[in-house]
Amino acid sequence: MFQLVEKAYKYRFYPLKQQKEILEKTFGCTRMVYNHFLDLRSKTYKEEKKSINYNDTSKFLTSLKTKNPWLKEISSVCLQQSLRHLDRAFISFFKKKSKYPNFKKKRNRQSAKYMKTSFIYENDKITLAKMKEPLNIRWSRKFKDAPTSLTITKENDDTYYISIIVKEKIEPLDFKKKKIGIDLGIIDTITDSNGKSTKNPKLLNKALKKLRLRQKSLSRKLKKSKNRIKARKKLAKLHLYIKNKRLDFLHKLSWQLVNENQVIAAERLNIKNMLKNRHLAASISDVSWKQLITFLEYKSKWYKRIFFQVDTFFPSSKTCNSCGHKLATLALSVRKWNCPNCHIVNNRDENAAKNVLDKAITEIKEKYRGTLGNVSLWSLCKTFLEDPKKATNCESGT
Numbered sequence: 001m002f003q004l005v006e007k008a009y010k011y012r013f014y015p016l017k018q019q020k021e022i023l024e025k026t027f028g029c030t031r032m033v034y035n036h037f038l039d040l041r042s043k044t045y046k047e048e049k050k051s052i053n054y055n056d057t058s059k060f061l062t063s064l065k066t067k068n069p070w071l072k073e074i075s076s077v078c079l080q081q082s083l084r085h086l087d088r089a090f091i092s093f094f095k096k097k098s099k100y101p102n103f104k105k106k107r108n109r110q111s112a113k114y115m116k117t118s119f120i121y122e123n124d125k126i127t128l129a130k131m132k133e134p135l136n137i138r139w140s141r142k143f144k145d146a147p148t149s150l151t152i153t154k155e156n157d158d159t160y161y162i163s164i165i166v167k168e169k170i171e172p173l174d175f176k177k178k179k180i181g182i183d184l185g186i187i188d189t190i191t192d193s194n195g196k197s198t199k200n201p202k203l204l205n206k207a208l209k210k211l212r213l214r215q216k217s218l219s220r221k222l223k224k225s226k227n228r229i230k231a232r233k234k235l236a237k238l239h240l241y242i243k244n245k246r247l248d249f250l251h252k253l254s255w256q257l258v259n260e261n262q263v264i265a266a267e268r269l270n271i272k273n274m275l276k277n278r279h280l281a282a283s284i285s286d287v288s289w290k291q292l293i294t295f296l297e298y299k300s301k302w303y304k305r306i307f308f309q310v311d312t313f314f315p316s317s318k319t320c321n322s323c324g325h326k327l328a329t330l331a332l333s334v335r336k337w338n339c340p341n342c343h344i345v346n347n348r349d350e351n352a353a354k355n356v357l358d359k360a361i362t363e364i365k366e367k368y369r370g371t372l373g374n375v376s377l378w379s380l381c382k383t384f385l386e387d388p389k390k391a392t393n394c395e396s397g398t
């Protein structure tokens with residue numbers, strides 16, 4: 001039985017002068033609306049201990065438009081979407097999934113979302129609201145159905161992209177009697193419960209080295225100098241290159257994990273710890289981890305796999321997977337350790353991945369004992385395959 005899922009297709013496009021102007025205006029207006037309501041929501045909460053939700057902000061938007069008539073010059077849909085975007089940022093913060101929302105800056109990457117009513121899709125051409133000409137898109141691959149929404153992005157290096165959301169039918173993958181646990185390491189290395197480790201592609205590591213050099217070079221340039229602007233553009237270009245290379249790598253990795261295994265287990269990421277990581281390398285691995293987890297989450301949902309996350313405070317590295325003996329401490333630098341109880345040599349990451357998998361299986365079985373009884377992991381998986389409603393409760397482990 002197929003599922004209808006939302007898939008994103010991203011393309012580069014080259015706006016005409018007049019289109020650039022309209023987009024600039026749109027980014028400016030959506031940024032203003034976002035920041036205005038972020039400020040309002042924060043203040044109301046601080047001063048009155050009350051929270052404003054999406055519907056409230058939507059009502060206030062009308063009066064904001066009356067006071068600032070220039071807001072009416074762009075598609076109203078984009079302004080509404082900016083409020084939705086802000087609302088999602090707050091929801092994610094309250095769920096402890098991300099940091100408190102930040103103000104949007106002109107200097108950073110800009111984006112605006114268009115819903116069905118604010119663009120025309122005809123003869124493989126897309127024309128945005130307030131524009132006369134269709135966008136000049138470099139079509140690199142095809143999609144079947146009509147787009148339901150799209151997002152326009154202008155990156156820091158002044159390149160433009162369009163991300164098109166299309167609803168597509170997806171068939172679940174065939175049942176596979178295989179399970180895997182993964183341990184997320186520093187700088188894009190993951191080790192799985194089969195002892196296999198996957199490292200960053202070499203090209204990406206090279207670029208990361210270059211990034212460190214360019215960042216240093218930027219910090220040496222005089223403030224507001226032409227050279228500084230140039231250095232910043234160069235840095236932005238490299239950041240974008242790294243991001244795309246990493247996404248490509250993580251897409252392949254997550255697809256491989258989902259394709260080959262019926263059950264995938266990982267640790268839940270701890271945002272509090274992640275925020276403490278101020279180092280460049282560490283902050284970059286944070287981004288990759290988050291991204292990988294997101295990919296695993298939705299791909300498992302698409303292809304009817306079970307993706308389960310266990311608690312971060314579970315001592316996966318310190319516990320011997322063979323006998324269950326728990327060490328009092330284990331320094332980060334120790335990559336291999338001898339179990340004092342059963343004398344087996346444990347490879348740190350592989351041992352952690354095995355523990356994560358075992359813990360996940362115990363928790364999955366426990367969770368469904370009430371409804372499905374004391375069944376094996378595989379018959380549990382088959383039940384989920386046949387009854388997708390039950391599976392939807394299982395991905396996050398909460």
Ligand SMILES: [Zn+2]
Nearest residue numbers: 320323339342
């Ligand atoms: Zn042991």
